[in-house]
C-alpha cells in the first residue's frame with residue numbers, strides 16, 4: 001500500500017500501520033476506514049468481473065469516498081463509466097486519477113480509448129438517424 005492517509009490531528013504522513021500517531025492521536029478509526037475502502041474496492045472488482053457494472057460503480061464510489069486519494073479506484077471507475085458509455089464521467093474519473101498518480105502506465109491507453117470512443121459517439125449523435133425508424 002502507498003501512504004493512503006495522514007494523521008487528521010497533526011497531518012503527519014508517516015503513520016501507516018500505526019494505531020496511535022506520534023502526536024498521540026488515535027488512528028484506529030482511520031485504519032478501519034482504510035480496511036473498508038480495501039474491501040469495497042475488491043467488491044467492486046468482483047462485481048465488474050461478474051458483469052454487474054452499475055453495482056461495481058457503487059462499490060468504487062464508496063471506496064473513493066472513504067479514500068479520495070486512491071488512484072486505482074478512480075481508474076477503475078473510469079473504466080466502468082466507459083463500459084456504460086458515460087464518457088464525460090469516464091474522463092472526469094480518469095483526470096482525477098491522473099492528478100493523483102500522473103505516472104501510472106494505464107493512463108495513456110485509457111485516455112486514447114476514451115477519446116476515440118467519445119469521437120465515435122459524437123459523430124453518431126451528430127448525424128440524424130435515417131435507418132428506417134420513420135414510417
Ligand SMILES: [Zn+2]
Nearest residue numbers: 007010021023
Ligand atoms: Zn498526529
